[in-house]
Amino acid sequence: MRSVFTASLLLALSALATTALADTTLLNVSYDPTRELYRDFNAAFAAKWKQDTGETLKINQSHGGSGKQSRSVIDGLEADVVTLALAYDIDALAEHGGLVPKDWQKRLPQNSAPYTSTIVFLVRKGNPKAIKDWDDLARPGIGVITPNPKTSGGARWNYLAAWGYAARKYGGDAGAKDFVAKVYRNVLVLDTGARGATTTFVERGQGDVLLAWENEALLALGESGGKGVEIVAPSVSILAEPPVSVVDKVVDKRGTRKVAEAYLKYLYSPEGQEIAAKHGYRPRDAGVAAKYASRFPQLSMFSVDDAFGGWQKAQAAHFADGGTFDQIYTPGR
């Protein structure tokens, strides 16, 4: 099923590539909820590139769960750039096959994350269950929807956000584990990806609260319109930094390094930042941030580096086999 999918994807992409044979092509392999963002951004960058160099640029995009996308690149999908949900998945490119150097994250400003996001709650209109903060998710009788951290990058941010909140409030990791276990006992459906979880909550009407990327929540709000959901920002959440990188092995082979680097730099420009903000990602640029301040509620945020000592450690402690996520689901613990 999966390999058939990959094969047909490759076929579709190669078909796209042949139609634009004479032009330069770029493939951006990204994670699940960035479809709309990169559709707009690609059009803007292609126009600018044409203006600057006269070259017609065709940018293809591929989306899916962050871990799965990273694995496709490791297995040979020729991505010029990757724009994934978490640094761990780009670290994997360095670790398996040396597609990027180990210090890839130092090459671009701000940990190579041109935009940030956070984790917020999406609740039913009027907030009938009065869900205000993380503690409410652990209350008996609340139905929680979040994707599976084993298969979804976004879900890992959700999990760590809950953990980080509880570790501060309930005295360290032991308290946090109890709290997170309570929250996950309330989980009704663990979808495999962030977009699937949004569908389960909004379209299928499951649960009282969805843990979601802020950009995904804003999108669901915009799309559902009258469907009756609203955003609740918790008191504390996690600073999600979805990173980007050029895939060195691919761009050097295809001779696309220059355009690929320009593509990523453009994400940091005021125009790129504006597009990100429009799609619900928090811009890094102070001027653009000020302009969109009303869209993004002020909340206190902690980073993975501060609270968990980086993604490698967080992954090993929480999401590896036998990590805390497995432990809270193992009976007789």
Add this chain to the structure above:
Amino acid sequence: MSLRRRRHALPGFGLTLGISLAYLGLIVLIPLAALALKSATIGPLAFWTAVTSPRALSAYRVTFGCAAIAGLINLVLGPLLAWVLVRYRFPGRKLIDALVDLPFALPTAVAGITLTALYASNGWLGRWIEAAGWKVAYTPTGITVALTFVSLPFLVRSVQPVLEQLEPDIEEAAATLGAGRLTTLVKVILPMLWPAILTGFALAFARAVGEYGSVIFIAGNLPMMSEIAPLLIVAKLDAYDYAGATAIAVVLLLASFVALFLINVLQLWTVRRRSAEARR
């Protein structure tokens, strides 16, 4: 006349067997060997830990349990459907006949999304079922529904041709010899259908064990409750644990193989017994 001299449509036993074996090797055996090799890279102890973790054991229970129940449901209703299609003539019969194959043709993800939309608590069927105090979507019941859907054609299509060969005369003969309907069914018809039903069941079961696309949307995927083994494989792959993923895959493969093998043996045994009875 000896076997050797008989003329076949395809010439050359050696050539056709050679091509068959090479093809089978390329398409089936080499990928399977690669799978086994990959899973062997972690060593026997890590392999054992990976395939016997509580999460994995629970996932096998869900996968094999739901696949078996789905197979059993189709074991009863599939042949019935085949019977209706073969024995009766009614308007729309050809259409129903074609509908049976739809689960084969439909992309499994589409099937999964459709079933979920239907059986979720706000869906057409789900709201009535929920009102009656039941829950289908996001429970093992939902998994069984999806697996029943994808495995239905196997039972119908394996029984149908055998039924078509089965002349109604036999039933009439049984009736003239004084057999009631039940006796005719149990003593005359079922024994002849049994091998085909068993084959269909084995194929349906094996297919359901490996099913991912249609199940994943309706399952709820809660560990220890509604998590299927193929999801565990995907989860391990997403953690870059290729060897652990193939270890679980090897277990699924062995289980399916054993099921198919046992059913083949059982089938052979029924055929032999029947021909022995016929000689008596």
